[in-house]
Amino acid sequence: MLIFEQSSKGRVAHAQSPATKASLDDLPADMLRETPPLMPEVSEMQAVRHYTRLSQKNFSIDTHFYPLGSCTMKYNPRACNSLSMLPGLVDRHPYAPDSHSQGFLSCMHDLQEILKEVTGMKAVSLSPMAGAQGEFAGVAMIKAYHESRGDMARNEIIVPDAAHGTNPASAVMCGYKIQEIPTRDDGDIDVDALKEVLGPQTAGIMLTNPSTVGVFERRIQEIAALVHEAGGLLYYDGANLNAILGKVRPGDMGFDVIHMNLHKTFSTPHGGGGPGAGPVGVSERLEPFLPIPMIDYDGTNYRFITADDRPQSIGRLSAFAGNAGILLRAYIYARLLGRQGMTRVAEYSTLNANYMLKKMKAAGFEAAYPDRRATHEFIITLRKEAKDLGVNAMDFAKRLLDYGVHAPTTYFPLLVPECFLIEPTETESIDALDNFVEAMIKIREEAETGADRVKGAPYTLPVRRLDDVKAARELDIAWKPAE
Amino acid sequence: MLIFEQSSKGRVAHAQSPATKASLDDLPADMLRETPPLMPEVSEMQAVRHYTRLSQKNFSIDTHFYPLGSCTMKYNPRACNSLSMLPGLVDRHPYAPDSHSQGFLSCMHDLQEILKEVTGMKAVSLSPMAGAQGEFAGVAMIKAYHESRGDMARNEIIVPDAAHGTNPASAVMCGYKIQEIPTRDDGDIDVDALKEVLGPQTAGIMLTNPSTVGVFERRIQEIAALVHEAGGLLYYDGANLNAILGKVRPGDMGFDVIHMNLHKTFSTPHGGGGPGAGPVGVSERLEPFLPIPMIDYDGTNYRFITADDRPQSIGRLSAFAGNAGILLRAYIYARLLGRQGMTRVAEYSTLNANYMLKKMKAAGFEAAYPDRRATHEFIITLRKEAKDLGVNAMDFAKRLLDYGVHAPTTYFPLLVPECFLIEPTETESIDALDNFVEAMIKIREEAETGADRVKGAPYTLPVRRLDDVKAARELDIAWKPAE
Amino acid sequence: MPFIPHTEEEVRQMLDAIGANSIEDLFDEIPADLRSFSLDKIPEGLPEMEVAHLMHERARKDSNVHCFIGAGAYDHHIPSAVWEIATRGEFYSAYTPYQAEASQGTLQLLYEYQSMMSALMDMDVSNASLYDGASALGEAILMAIRAHRKSKSKKILVPKSLHPAYRQAANAIVKNQDIELIEIPFESATGKTSLAALSEYAGTDITALVIGQPNFFGVLEDVDGLTRWAEENNTMTIAVVNPLAMSVLKPPGQWGDNGADIACGEGQPLGIPLSSGGPYFGFMCATQKIVRQMPGRIIGRTVDLDGKPGFSLTLQAREQHIRRSKATSNICTNQGLMVTAATIHMSLLGAEGLARAAAGSHDKHRKLVSGLSAIEGVEVKFDSPVFNEAVISLPVDNATVLEALAADNVLAGFDLKKDYPELGNALLVCATEKHSAASIDLFIEKLGALLAS
Amino acid sequence: MPFIPHTEEEVRQMLDAIGANSIEDLFDEIPADLRSFSLDKIPEGLPEMEVAHLMHERARKDSNVHCFIGAGAYDHHIPSAVWEIATRGEFYSAYTPYQAEASQGTLQLLYEYQSMMSALMDMDVSNASLYDGASALGEAILMAIRAHRKSKSKKILVPKSLHPAYRQAANAIVKNQDIELIEIPFESATGKTSLAALSEYAGTDITALVIGQPNFFGVLEDVDGLTRWAEENNTMTIAVVNPLAMSVLKPPGQWGDNGADIACGEGQPLGIPLSSGGPYFGFMCATQKIVRQMPGRIIGRTVDLDGKPGFSLTLQAREQHIRRSKATSNICTNQGLMVTAATIHMSLLGAEGLARAAAGSHDKHRKLVSGLSAIEGVEVKFDSPVFNEAVISLPVDNATVLEALAADNVLAGFDLKKDYPELGNALLVCATEKHSAASIDLFIEKLGALLAS
């Protein structure tokens, strides 16, 4: 039942607003609202009960194994939430003067430094509010760089076919054309194809490493050399940073600019769709273009770096300083982990993924890149099952929900048919991994005795499979009272 | 799965304790523990996930209508929790000096005053930690009073048959014998029977008003006069205070001592079984005997009243000052409600109960006291259904769970056969009340087509009906690892 | 190893299964020469207890101020229930609701959110959030350009009375696509967007006009006049509004003759703490006919296999994960948790509660401004109705006043000198329903004393 | 009307259904002369925002102290997860789990709690909590009297080295049942219970001997010697222990030759905040053979109709709601939510984490005491091993020192003068793993400076 359907006309949760409505008699009547908006009219308890019960209909990290590839659904330490909401932090106004902000600013500055070190970049701006905004900022910096050199002809960004959709979308927002290059059967980029598209029109290339097919791009140094020779710059999509944290650094691989998804690698919560944080790091030549604000420290005081300090900056991407509260959570997480703990993130997420891959293979599932090491994630293809048993990746995904496991990422990257991109993360125990493999085996067994049971899944969730076609055709995206 | 069954030997949630174990070399070896206790060895996420999921298996006020008679399951405002846990309050040491405790002490003092006013008593001590401890304190004061007067022969406490089990149990803990008196068919106490048992051996009587049968004891003034004439005192069990808050006061009815269940009337959470708070209020003659500590205010400073101030006190009932954090919650609730809001508690809980009673009667269910007003609760008896359809009160109760409603109190008070004691509270909306009645009608309809469906309930909960006999016979109350 | 459950024995068992000798072996595809660097500058890990110490200390440094800054971020009352529920693990630690069946909680909540925002703006549709108010304006401009097929100019009129940071962020977001933002001045007496200045563009091809309500100065714009101007000139209108104010002010859907085309803004006043400027959330509403040009996620109500109602992501063909370079926006992760809080907040307050909060806030502001303007030399800058905040001018240097009051923990307002030097020593000051009378009096008294000395 | 959902129209509709004219009519069975009184002294209701103001102000008054008081309540690290989960509505706002099928969350958790406490004490069984440590001792004494059928004396030996408040509370609880608590002195040099004094009672009918570990002075008692004495004299033993200490000290189940009969104490060190002394929880463990004499709720594991494991309240025949005047105790509501927190806390720390917390706490205490005792005139009072706290004696008047340091926000310890005048100017001081080195140094420095002046 919708919250609106629990309304009763005139019902007010009286503890939550002033006892009476103050006068607005200084405002002209024609600027005032005549009829109140149609909002729920419920008691405090009705609201609490409704949203508490709604919450229970979700899978989440706090309740389920959630091996969603490319998303790094790992444990979100509760301390990161509670400590970021301490009075003084949670109620600091974004325009509070530096004199009354040294606590907050010192956290932001320390976080910048930590991110610089662990990525091997020269400078970091924390302001982008998610990965995609980080990508936008990164590509905008590439553009600003070329333009600052009078190099105006570069109008193409190269993107592998396996790239996340945000990569081409972000490049287009910066006014670029997209050149797609293929991925080889071994999971690496086709370097010959790359050579063919490189040229004076090349502004740069956007890569992730490990890539979205779950393997490490072995020829990365050669690729960097080729792109740089052609006058282009290299962009690193940090969505997969969890795989290499403390093990190898994008800066050392030759990347000029990177974004990090703190809501993945640094374990800030995903909140049912955000907020995230997508700080960008750059090599020396891009430093002048970083988005403002950043934090400076002169040995005594912390302060905001603004447009006055950075006339070449691509500008500001948010009204204030990005998703500050999320950055605090990432900072707290970084301090909990420390240097050693960061390295262990890569180690144990990789261990978990390789273990699962091995077990899946042993159970007869087909790996997309059977001869490669898994990184923090790996792909299996269910094309055999789809063909022989008539149950596709989506059917497996839905049936997994009944087994109490969130489905891996399905049908991404698009180049592998019937794929599952599986990312267990370092915070899951061997039991959870084994359970998953067992569930997959059971589902295949079910399918072997007839596809229907699996195709009808899920059965144990609040709803069964939803009609997405109807959702799009008969668009119902805002409740209206029955006439 | 138990948390123990998720353990792995040597697993530690490392963020939660010092990195190494400090030396205990100043302690003699024979005083040290040799083998560690068998505790769960899980990761932080495993613990979070386990207890988050366990929580989801509960019904609660935040998720369900919970009309548990005598328990006053009303909305627990979330502000009471968060404001009582502010730094300064949540970390105040119980022995912090008064100079650094004025914030806390002022809340406690104000609460004492509010409770005095709303109950009509002369003085209040907040220290009892639940209703039963309040009863103990109350009866102990009655005893101390008689003894202080050299009146040593009074060794009986009178208790109606409808009384809550804690009443006789508490009196016995004070060294008293119990005299039970019957309840009449109209729900009032049998005053003739009372007269018969009154005498020089009478120390006092324990009553609730409204009583546990959900009606107001109309002859309360006459009863008070009779007991006082006999030299006894009147104890008021405040579990049902919600029914009369701000409408009529126990002090005015003639009671000498009362306890309040703040976890009922003042909406502190019941927490799956407590903590509660059971402050006691007294008339003038019992004031010297109140349990310590209490809070005094001299117009400038607040301070604890201790045994030095009150040599006749029955003493202290807890190591410190009772369930302080619960008292804070009650205080916050009292400030949110204010004077008017308290009166409305009685008004709307009574309105809800009478409305439900009327609807239940209209639906053909039998009221235990059909000619009486309901107070904040009322009783129906399902003896007809038990006889005609073969489904008893427990069967209805279990089946209600499937309808998403917590069962009312069943089989209490014992004198009404197949009874439901139904207490909707003031915070439920008319929709919730109507839903309940409809569910009852549907269950009866189900039963009319055969008892089995109802007797097999519940079906939609984490478990079906449990084998209590096995639980008691094959006692398994602490997990042991399989050999 | 914080947060890593593996025991030594399990690691051994897993490596054996894999057929590797050590964890290090698993990294053998990485070129060896990339593997030498030092992380020594990153501090050692600390247990939660020590990090708590550290954070308490830092938080204390920024605590206990009397803050009268608004300027786009407002300290309103937030019911305790809001964040106690929003941070429940099931909301807090879930991903974007791609698997609809396992995400009905989030999905239904977002559908309710869309419904509430549509109602508050009196617009047909809402998306499920963008990053923040400023970036939402950038997206709204891009959306207008996609939606207004007849306009070729890519020219957008943006009042100078709009929040400077919004103008900067919108510019940073759209400038690489040959879009021109043209600044429209405000009337120096009223602080309102100058209709006279606007008339310069009458009859030319303008894609959209941006209208702030209230504008950055707190001043109420002539939204009907501005919207009608746009309607007459075949220009789309983009409303940038304070959503809480819309509970008492005329909402964008009712502006001019046909209402605004797009409404966007900062959702923060709806239950989001100040938190140094984020995470907040950008909202966006629009008319039904341009819904397919809207960026961001949209949740639809549908039915399941058994015909039972349910919710799922819809119109995904607009989004980057399907359309890639042709998507309406690159946005992927949005501000879901903030919207969760805002939805609970709006449910708890309802229309009446929101209106009381807005009016109560305005009332406190009036008390503040009347007290401040009674001080010798302090003047209210604009002769216009304002909502919730106002520009005052000081007889002495702004910066000196701000610093002196800050020394007493009074943060006296937003300094307008940098963005609007033409206003002289002007401060933007704000009070909300949350300010106590004592706190307001303290500010007035301190400023009075300072200026008298 | 805060928290009341009724609209005027609904009230009318409900009254019509009832057949009453007004709500007032529903109270017509109450004698009219009882209805006139005034509640004017109770303040008007306030919205949450204003109550929040008030509470913040009051909380601030008691904040920011350096507290070195232990004396039965200890400030240990509590993982954030503990209270975030314990205050989830499903735990926080549920009733006692009478309807087992609708309470499996609470029931399973309590079963796990019983298992953990049994393990920590090395005892067979545990109940699901009592009110607090002091009242648990009262219940333990009553239980011993019920359980020790052969003893008729109702005499209980209670060391003077036990927490004074525990002795007072236990006395208040048991005194009306003709039970005699006999005080056993401590050795003035060691602070331990005097075995010599005990020997006076050898061979007489004593129902039980109470043994604290550590005792109120932090001193470790000779638990083996005391338990053996009791075993030899057919006396039951009641252990009163700090449960966190039991992660490193010999637990009651291992004392003497056969272990203690009953173990009880204050659960606060297991994840419960100081909170002015409550709510905490009393725990109680016992040997299997006397489980039926145990007061309080007990949860058992069983199976459902389908044979699936589940949990329910068991041995209810001991309890007041069944046995009424013959129950083992009057306790009904216990401290469920505290136990919920403690169970999560113990799961998060595990045996190793608890031991590290205990050892870390002890270590900080050693640093404190060594710093304090290096000050001229300050001495450690007892020549015995202690855990976590210690008695120091001062060269000057206690009260003056406490007051002077409190003026600097240092709460220097518990003043023993009132309860133990024989100890002179003695303070009981405590530090835990949570105290920072800086905070400890501050105390040492301030005391040093004060005594030097």
Ligand SMILES: Cc1ncc(COP(=O)(O)O)c(C=O)c1O
């Ligand atoms: C590989 C990759 N790149 C980019 C992104 C975009 O990041 P965000 O969702 O934070 O905008 C994602 C996240 O889904 C991703 O998986």
Ligand SMILES: Cc1ncc(COP(=O)(O)O)c(C=O)c1O
């Ligand atoms: C009528 C009545 N009296 C006394 C009590 C005992 O109160 P408590 O559970 O707080 O000890 C209760 C609570 O269950 C009750 O309902």
